[in-house]
Amino acid sequence: MMMKPRASRKRNEEQKFNRRGAEAKIYFSTLFGIPVVIKRRDPKRYRIEQLDNALRSSRNRIEARSLLAAAKSNVAVPRIFHAGKYELIMERKKGILMKDAKEITPSEYRQVGKMLAKLHATGITHGDFTPANVMITKEGPMIIDFGLAIFSKDNEERAIDLLLMKRSIGKNYAHFVTGYKSLKEWKSVLKKLEEVEKRGRYHSRKAAKEEG
Amino acid sequence: MARKNEAKKATKREPIVLGIESTAHTLGIGIVKNGKVVANEKSMLFEYGIHPRKTADHHANVFSEVLDSALQKAKVKLKDIDLVAFSQGPGIGPCLRISTIAARVLAIQYDKPVVGVNHCVAHIEISKHFTGFEDPLVLYVSGGNTQVLVKEKGRYLILGETLDIGIGNMLDNFARSVGLKNAREVEQHAERTNEYIPLPYSVKGMDASFSGMLTQAQKLWNRRNTDELCYSMQETAYASLCEITERALALTGKREVTICGGVAQNRRLQKMLNEMSSEWNCRFGVAPNEFNADNGGMIAYVGYLLMKKGKAKKNALKPNEILPIPKYRTDQFKI
Numbered sequence A: 001m002m003m004k005p006r007a008s009r010k011r012n013e014e015q016k017f018n019r020r021g022a023e024a025k026i027y028f029s030t031l032f033g034i035p036v037v038i039k040r041r042d043p044k045r046y047r048i049e050q051l052d053n054a055l056r057s058s059r060n061r062i063e064a065r066s067l068l069a070a071a072k073s074n075v076a077v078p079r080i081f082h083a084g085k086y087e088l089i090m091e092r093k094k095g096i097l098m099k100d101a102k103e104i105t106p107s108e109y110r111q112v113g114k115m116l117a118k119l120h121a122t123g124i125t126h127g128d129f130t131p132a133n134v135m136i137t138k139e140g141p142m143i144i145d146f147g148l149a150i151f152s153k154d155n156e157e158r159a160i161d162l163l164l165m166k167r168s169i170g171k172n173y174a175h176f177v178t179g180y181k182s183l184k185e186w187k188s189v190l191k192k193l194e195e196v197e198k199r200g201r202y203h204s205r206k207a208a209k210e211e212g
Numbered sequence B: 001m002a003r004k005n006e007a008k009k010a011t012k013r014e015p016i017v018l019g020i021e022s023t024a025h026t027l028g029i030g031i032v033k034n035g036k037v038v039a040n041e042k043s044m045l046f047e048y049g050i051h052p053r054k055t056a057d058h059h060a061n062v063f064s065e066v067l068d069s070a071l072q073k074a075k076v077k078l079k080d081i082d083l084v085a086f087s088q089g090p091g092i093g094p095c096l097r098i099s100t101i102a103a104r105v106l107a108i109q110y111d112k113p114v115v116g117v118n119h120c121v122a123h124i125e126i127s128k129h130f131t132g133f134e135d136p137l138v139l140y141v142s143g144g145n146t147q148v149l150v151k152e153k154g155r156y157l158i159l160g161e162t163l164d165i166g167i168g169n170m171l172d173n174f175a176r177s178v179g180l181k182n183a184r185e186v187e188q189h190a191e192r193t194n195e196y197i198p199l200p201y202s203v204k205g206m207d208a209s210f211s212g213m214l215t216q217a218q219k220l221w222n223r224r225n226t227d228e229l230c231y232s233m234q235e236t237a238y239a240s241l242c243e244i245t246e247r248a249l250a251l252t253g254k255r256e257v258t259i260c261g262g263v264a265q266n267r268r269l270q271k272m273l274n275e276m277s278s279e280w281n282c283r284f285g286v287a288p289n290e291f292n293a294d295n296g297g298m299i300a301y302v303g304y305l306l307m308k309k310g311k312a313k314k315n316a317l318k319p320n321e322i323l324p325i326p327k328y329r330t331d332q333f334k335i
Helices: A008-014 A049-072 A106-122 A155-180 A186-199 A205-211 B002-013 B052-074 B093-109 B119-131 B167-177 B183-190 B211-220 B226-252 B267-279 B296-308
Strands: A025-031 A034-040 A080-083 A087-091 A095-097 A134-137 A140-143 B016-021 B026-033 B036-044 B083-089 B114-118 B137-141 B146-152 B155-161 B256-260 B283-286
Touching: A049 A080, A049 A087, A049 A106, A049 B226, A106 A140, A106 A155, A155 A186, B016 B093, B016 B119, B016 B296, B026 B052, B026 B296, B036 B052, B036 B296, B052 B093, B083 B093, B083 B119, B083 B296, B093 B114, B114 B119, B114 B296, B119 B137, B119 B155, B119 B256, B119 B283, B119 B296, B137 B226, B146 B226, B155 B226, B167 B183, B167 B211, B167 B226, B183 B226, B183 B267, B211 B226, B226 B267, B256 B267, B267 B283
Parallel strands: B016 B083, B083 B114, B137 B256, B256 B283
Antiparallel strands: A025 A034, A034 A087, A080 A087, A095 A134, A134 A140, B016 B026, B026 B036, B137 B146, B146 B155
């Protein structure tokens, strides 16, 4: 069975946004001369409205709250200018995403680790902590996209933040962890991480060795 | 040089590949002739889950019957077979042993080359065959597996997967605890209503987890209508599947999306993914149901692919190497 996409109307819309994530569309704009990012969570028609609205508004709300809390504890995150029900307006900084950066120094990896430790100490877990969500700016790394963040001090959630980064940065993970060790409970988080890694389906001993 | 000759010979003689599938509840035997599945016979034992020994006994009992009808349908004889492919894993040990023993017997008795095939990769490849997609993003959903994959350097890379239980397993488990038979019945009950009960929704990056919603749904049974629970289970679980697929799509920028595996037969999931893909201007396709359920045709087809790429000889197993790998990871198999 083949199903063709309905394209025409969508394509026109697509030209307007600057970036499109899975979660929301990003528009670059200015507010009183200040460069801003508008992050809008449009409805997703594949899921039922009740679930869709609940997910979109709760994620928007949590994103705003966690950004504010992170900024309060001096983690570099974008400042928020306005929070609507399904959209956020945030400051726009010049920088390059970690996943697009050609070279990242070990000290930058350590800084990212330190920032995550600070975030966790504040009681926030990011939920999607990958190189696509870390921006390298002039003033150092900045964490963006708190769309899946939750307020939690659970080591399990913390371990998943580490896991996502570990999977994406390979060898440089060692530098990253050095920075992360500034968290008081780092030992128990790393222990939990081991446990979470084992949990994936079908890890033969051989494969585990190859990876590790 | 040798490889070239082999390829030439193969195209001339229309290679015939026999595939044996027995990783779980289905014993399937398929025959691929010159790249086309010409026979796909199966026998399934599944009512309230899988009993490993009973299922293995069933597979052993019906084996020759299924093999005969496959050979008859394809109009070939056992001696004409050029290659035997068998499902080496992942799967349930006792069940896997049946295809392994069968392959070993054929290797010794008829002196056929034998290759082991990864069950998950077979699901993906047959889906690509029927949709005609070259490089799709794959959502593989079955009883034990829930994975989002892309092909990279000859392997299927797992971008995201379930953190606890497989989606099919979760639905079957839920079905049993509310007095239904299996996931298929959950789908039928879900179609009767559109009253949604909020259930825990868990997406972590590109991974999803299902045990939370299962526990909650089991707790709510007795207090809520079964149809409504079925509907909410499906909506919540499939929305999280769509979301992890969408995340992978945003990351990889693929232009094609396909689903495979037993749960891929679910029409609601197909519809949701189609909708999601069209929002991203991607093509969406899915193989016929017969090939999304476990089957021998897909195993034979991967054997054929290996042959076409000249890898069959290199991958051929000696009789003493024909052993099951119950925890075979999708990304361990090169194609």
